[in-house]
Amino acid sequence: MEYAIETIHLEKVFKKENTPAVKDLNLKIKEGELYGLLGVNGAGKSTTIKMLSCLIKPTSGDALIEGHSILKESDAIKSISDTSPQESAVAANLTVKENLLLMSSIYGKKKEDAKIKIASIISSMGLEEVASKKAGKLSGGFQRRLSIAMALTSDPKILYLDEPTLGLDVLARRELWKIILSLKGKKTIILTSHYLEEVEALADRVGIISKGVLLEEGTIPEILKKNDSKNLEEAFIKAVGQGDLL
Amino acid sequence: MRWWAFTKRNFLETIRDPLSLLFCFLFPMMIYLIFQIVSVSVAGSAQYVPQFQTEALFVTVPQFAFTFLMLFVALLVAKDRSTAFLTRLRTSPMRSKDFIVGYTLSMIPIGLGQILIIAILAICFGLKFTGWSLLAMVMEIPSMLMFIGLGLLLGSSLNDKAVGGVSSGLITISTFLSGMFMQPEAMNEGFQIVIKVLPFYNSNIMTSHADYGITNGSWVWEPIAIVFAYLVIFYVLAILVFSHKMKEDA
Numbered sequence: 001m002e003y004a005i006e007t008i009h010l011e012k013v014f015k016k017e018n019t020p021a022v023k024d025l026n027l028k029i030k031e032g033e034l035y036g037l038l039g040v041n042g043a044g045k046s047t048t049i050k051m052l053s054c055l056i057k058p059t060s061g062d063a064l065i066e067g068h069s070i071l072k073e074s075d076a077i078k079s080i081s082d083t084s085p086q087e088s089a090v091a092a093n094l095t096v097k098e099n100l101l102l103m104s105s106i107y108g109k110k111k112e113d114a115k116i117k118i119a120s121i122i123s124s125m126g127l128e129e130v131a132s133k134k135a136g137k138l139s140g141g142f143q144r145r146l147s148i149a150m151a152l153t154s155d156p157k158i159l160y161l162d163e164p165t166l167g168l169d170v171l172a173r174r175e176l177w178k179i180i181l182s183l184k185g186k187k188t189i190i191l192t193s194h195y196l197e198e199v200e201a202l203a204d205r206v207g208i209i210s211k212g213v214l215l216e217e218g219t220i221p222e223i224l225k226k227n228d229s230k231n232l233e234e235a236f237i238k239a240v241g242q243g244d245l246l
Numbered sequence: 247m248r249w250w251a252f253t254k255r256n257f258l259e260t261i262r263d264p265l266s267l268l269f270c271f272l273f274p275m276m277i278y279l280i281f282q283i284v285s286v287s288v289a290g291s292a293q294y295v296p297q298f299q300t301e302a303l304f305v306t307v308p309q310f311a312f313t314f315l316m317l318f319v320a321l322l323v324a325k326d327r328s329t330a331f332l333t334r335l336r337t338s339p340m341r342s343k344d345f346i347v348g349y350t351l352s353m354i355p356i357g358l359g360q361i362l363i364i365a366i367l368a369i370c371f372g373l374k375f376t377g378w379s380l381l382a383m384v385m386e387i388p389s390m391l392m393f394i395g396l397g398l399l400l401g402s403s404l405n406d407k408a409v410g411g412v413s414s415g416l417i418t419i420s421t422f423l424s425g426m427f428m429q430p431e432a433m434n435e436g437f438q439i440v441i442k443v444l445p446f447y448n449s450n451i452m453t454s455h456a457d458y459g460i461t462n463g464s465w466v467w468e469p470i471a472i473v474f475a476y477l478v479i480f481y482v483l484a485i486l487v488f489s490h491k492m493k494e495d496a
Contacts, residue, residue: 094258
């Protein structure tokens with residue numbers, strides 16, 4: 001198995017829309033790589049994540065996650081991957097610890113093992129001071145941290161972070177970046193974002209997606225060189241065909 | 247045991263909401279006490295109201311309490327559907343049956359608590375607790391499940407903004423049609439047919455029958471069949487709609 005994630009002509013057309021939300025997507029992501037999927041709102045980033053996490057079925061094409069097909073082996077994929085959705089996905093009336101324990105139980109972890117794992121996650125995610133607080137009472141930054149922590153309790157090989165810092169203030173965003181950077185190399189991560197500086201700071205490789213089509217991909221220096229640009233913002237604008245805005 | 251983990255979450259999520267405790271326990275207790283006081287104050291007079299007697303309230307008030315169970319399960323499901331929490335769980339190994347079982351089981355301890363509290367109140371007001379009373383309490387369970395099933399169906403079908411209003415309307419209608427306030431004989435023939443076709447009056451009759459109807463020496467199967475039929479219908483529809491909406495909401 002050469003790639004942790006490989007999409008093969010992956011496509012999604014929603015019933016009520018004529019144009020594809022994702023069109024002929026061919027990604028190849030290596031084990032331990034942090035891949036940034038960059039695009040404006042409605043570009044097809046979240047739809048891609050939903051297909052890869054077996055939440056929705058593609059209209060055509062396939063994807064292999066650790067060698068498992070999203071069309072035929074959704075159970076196997078769900079047991080090795082986890083997602084932190086765009087909004088904070090927490091149980092509001094449960095404490096931070098209870099939320100983490102809930103996810104461990106759902107993934108069938110033994111209680112004793114789960115307790116050790118949860119203690120370690122709480123520490124590494126900086127959640128000690130709020131561990132006994134109800135999730136609904138936490139600030140947006142802590143809720144997002146908890147949301148990612150919940151995705152880590154199952155110790156997934158593949159982690160999808162869908163717009164992880166959306167709506168957060170600059171300090172909370174930087175805190176979360178540190179946490180995401182600490183996961184680099186340990187998990188294969190797809191991170192979607194429309195914040196250019198975020199992708200620039202975190203990703204090993206970047207894919208630029210617009211109107212469901214992957215326009216370009218590569219490392220940041222490769223993308224800058226290809227678009228003859230000084231920074232990622234300029235390269236992104238050129239890549240999505242809006243060069244007249246410069 | 248994914249369903250068990252989800253059951254615990256739903257139970258905690260519900261009982262930690264002060265409103266659920268107020269509506270599921272305090273409100274039915276207040277209704278019981280008000281009716282009991284009315285009953286005591288008109289005892290022996292021409293305004294005697296049979297449905298406000300201790301024996302009647304012992305079986306009808308839990309039915310009224312279950313309507314709030316329906317409301318809270320409907321709110322929980324609809325709220326979960328509107329947030330990313332359910333999306334996250336759908337990317338986990340959870341299956342549709344884990345969700346339905348988890349929502350249902352989490353409400354059962356609350357429903358049993360409602361039955362028990364009303365029984366204690368009834369005993370305090372002079373109910374002679376016999377084996378038949380215990381049977382009546384057991385016969386409340388299918389009605390409780392039926393109302394949970396109806397709540398699941400509402401929560402799966404409606405969004406979180408609409409579900410509160412629709413459920414509240416249904417609480418009023420089901421209470422009115424349950425025979426709790428008014429005997430069906432006091433209504434016209436058309437109304438009587440509607441009442442007897444719907445499950446709410448039948449669930450009251452089913453438990454009343456266990457409580458003191460058996461002394462007549464016969465057992466009426468019709469209300470039991472009707473309640474069980476609605477229980478099955480509500481659950482089948484809830485499972486179908488929930489599964490469909492899960493795909494649609496993704």
